[in-house]
Amino acid sequence: MKLTADFSALHRAVAPLNYSVAEFSIAAQSSELESVAADLLQGQVLGKDIQLDEIDGSQGVLNYNGHQVMLYIPDQGDDILVVLNDGKQGRRIHIAECSTLEFMRNTGRFGRYDVISRMDGLFPVFGSNPETGEHVPGESDLGVCKNCLKVLNYQRYDDLPWAEKGAIFTDFNFESFFETYSSFFKSLPTSSASGQSGYTANWAAISTKIRRQLNYHCEHCGVDLKDHTRLLHVHHINGNKTDNRRENLRGLCANCHKKQPHHGHLHVSREDSLAINNLRRQQHKFDVFDYDRLEEFSDTALEGLNSKCRRYHLPTPDLGVMVKSGMQVISIDLAWPRNKVAVLINPKEQALLQSAGWTVFTLGAAMKQFESFQKKVR
Numbered sequence: 001m002k003l004t005a006d007f008s009a010l011h012r013a014v015a016p017l018n019y020s021v022a023e024f025s026i027a028a029q030s031s032e033l034e035s036v037a038a039d040l041l042q043g044q045v046l047g048k049d050i051q052l053d054e055i056d057g058s059q060g061v062l063n064y065n066g067h068q069v070m071l072y073i074p075d076q077g078d079d080i081l082v083v084l085n086d087g088k089q090g091r092r093i094h095i096a097e098c099s100t101l102e103f104m105r106n107t108g109r110f111g112r113y114d115v116i117s118r119m120d121g122l123f124p125v126f127g128s129n130p131e132t133g134e135h136v137p138g139e140s141d142l143g144v145c146k147n148c149l150k151v152l153n154y155q156r157y158d159d160l161p162w163a164e165k166g167a168i169f170t171d172f173n174f175e176s177f178f179e180t181y182s183s184f185f186k187s188l189p190t191s192s193a194s195g196q197s198g199y200t201a202n203w204a205a206i207s208t209k210i211r212r213q214l215n216y217h218c219e220h221c222g223v224d225l226k227d228h229t230r231l232l233h234v235h236h237i238n239g240n241k242t243d244n245r246r247e248n249l250r251g252l253c254a255n256c257h258k259k260q261p262h263h264g265h266l267h268v269s270r271e272d273s274l275a276i277n278n279l280r281r282q283q284h285k286f287d288v289f290d291y292d293r294l295e296e297f298s299d300t301a302l303e304g305l306n307s308k309c310r311r312y313h314l315p316t317p318d319l320g321v322m323v324k325s326g327m328q329v330i331s332i333d334l335a336w337p338r339n340k341v342a343v344l345i346n347p348k349e350q351a352l353l354q355s356a357g358w359t360v361f362t363l364g365a366a367m368k369q370f371e372s373f374q375k376k377v378r
């Protein structure tokens with residue numbers, strides 16, 4: 001099916017923020033996205049279906065062609081029966097550019113790994129029965145690599161005392177993990193338990209009415225979204241999408257919505273996340289700013305770095321800062337304007353910002369080269 005869409009309204013909507021919207025064909029892009037996603041749900045062989053240099057780890061998490069991926073070894077050898085019984089006894093899932101991946105990149109040795117993208121925490125595994133030698137396939141709830149947790153400082157793993165690190169490992173939830181970094185990627189993997197439906201038939205009308213009554217202001221952070229109404233959502237507080245009593249509903253901007261429990265597979269793009277922070281800044285929501293407010297308002301993907309900056313007592317970074325470089329305006333994910341230091345997620349904008357005199361780090365570089373990063377920021 002060929003879809004033609006009129007993007008003029010979208011262009012007008014983003015024009016005040018100086019975003020350029022690339023023209024694209026919805027039909028071509030979405031079907032390609034879906035087939036790649038379906039392949040990744042099953043697992044693809046590293047070195048055969050997907051090459052290691054096609055996986056970008058510069059932001060810490062692993063990006064293959066716009067999809068968030070993980071690496072693991074399906075072959076559990078003689079341990080297969082033990083691993084099917086308790087996945088935490090098996091081989092680990094790599095979720096970040098950790099030393100294992102660095103070793104593979106440096107040596108070119110990466111046999112037996114699969115690339116996978118799914119959120120249910122189950123992974124296809126196989127091995128051989130140690131007694132009979134027969135081939136045993138199955139699915140197992142493998143544990144996450146602790147080195148990866150440290151690299152990302154996921155849920156402050158690296159900042160926590162030893163005893164509490166164990167709980168982050170044990171309670172690790174792949175769905176929450178994907179949601180934390182969703183703004184870096186085109187979409188979330190499809191989930192078998194995904195509940196995109198379940199709304200009542202009159203939901204659209206109810207939602208529209210509430211958003212109008214609020215005059216398109218977020219009930220949590222107060223940002224005014226009159227010119228960007230699509231960024232104001234209506235959230236069901238108790239998670240029950242058929243419970244449309246007013247006291248169960250809350251009008252929230254996409255960023256505040258994503259941070260609520262029971263939000264259910266909400267994918268907020270980086271552009272939307274930045275647009276909301278640009279507006280909050282323009283509307284003086286950030287005039288008083290400290291680490292508590294940073295935690296409240298920043299993209300969840302930046303939490304690991306923010307927490308590390310706080311632990312090292314670095315000056316608080318600013319959100320929603322826009323910098324002009326020639327004819328273009330660049331929105332910065334995290335900015336220290338006094339020192340002109342930026343953490344930037346979109347690598348395409350790095351050169352532009354550098355030419356405006358800024359020192360630019362990717363999220364991955366800021367985490368890994370933290371010594372030199374903190375010297376620039378102080």
Ligand SMILES: [Zn+2]
Pocket residue numbers: 093094095096098099100101145146147148
């Ligand atoms: Zn790892």
Ligand SMILES: [Zn+2]
Pocket residue numbers: 218219220221222223252253254255256257
């Ligand atoms: Zn809000």
